[in-house]
Amino acid sequence: MDDMEQSRFEKATDKNLPADCVGSVVHAFTVLHAFDLEHREMTLSEVAERIDMTRAGARRYLLTLIFLGYVAQDGRLFRLTPKVLDLGFSYLSTLGLVDIAQPFLNRIARETNETAAIAVLDDRDVVHLARARVQKELAPVVTIGRRFSALYNSTGRVLIAHMADEAIKSFIDSADLTGPTAYSITSRAKLLTELKQIRVQGFAIVDQESELGLRSIAVPILDRRDRFVAALNVITSVAAIPSEELQTRILPVLRAAASEISQALVTD
Structure with a gap:
């Protein structure tokens, strides 16, 4: 734990x-x-x-x-x-989201040659529901069902950023801001500024804040009621992709997939 x-x-x-x-x-x-x-x-x-x-x-x-x-x-x-996996499968079986998202995750992995995943916000954590892996050296491993601090993961940040202002402030005020790495933002003021910027730009990048050597980029997914229910992200190693390339090459692929998944959730 x-x-x-x-x-x-x-x-x-x-x-x-x-x-x-x-x-x-x-x-x-x-x-x-x-x-x-x-x-x-x-x-x-x-x-x-x-x-x-x-x-x-x-x-x-x-x-x-x-x-x-x-x-x-x-x-x-x-x-x-x-x-014990039955507990998780019982939950996943109620989610059309996973079945809808998997083909898009596979497409993202093929087009970017990087690990792709989808996660949801659960209390103060994010939980990965599905992923698509690639066969390459240094490719990050995503474990389905594993929990991570939402504030220090790109999927968590992009979902927190789209909460109401009071909810964001409450989330940060009650959070443990020690941070997993030396790169983690530990200032409440800086986190608020970061989350406001994420809301404006519509994506989140976390660079070695959750784990040394890893960086990721995430975009949100909306359901039929325009609620931010999940987030797509690509996780890569610092050695594999420069931070700028996350926006120039990976972000358009993620945004296209997120838009199609959101549309599929509307019609599902």
Whole structure:
């Protein structure tokens, strides 16, 4: 779990849960979210420590998740099973957006020879729903379902920029602005200026702010109600494409695809 995701579940598991909120369900999802790239397998003690739960409590939830098929046990170690993907697939199956966007992502990847993806804003994060990869050295890898800080990703910025002014200010005022890299903008005033500029120009470029060596450009997608529901982006390495080329060569391809996807959502 990254810091943003961890803080969300710490807040959800304290004594201030809403009256109608089922605590056991919250705890079960907290256990699932304890596993991540750096914690693929854990002992009972490690799970309990990571989510600040007693060993007895963590054991009950792990055994329940084993019974349901979401967790597997190998000796002292616990790990997630592929069944957890069902949760994501259930969501994706309700989205015509993914089916509509995939051919356009493939086209973007072919025309630019760069990795393309589509993402949505979820609370303070962006989540990738689909992507098209290319076979080339240094090509970034996009993981479906992985969460990233919206403020430091081009898809997140282009969607935040099209919020109402008060919503943008509230988003920034309550955000953790430590930044993932030394290139990240950590000034609230500078972020506000950046988001205003993105709204005017209609695209966002993030240059090594989310990860060293990576830069990306994103444009928004509108639905039939003219709501900014998702964003298309191309992710590349600093060594592969100069920043200026993102606007001159990549941006027109992205804008054309975003326009066609938006039109398809209107008629879908």
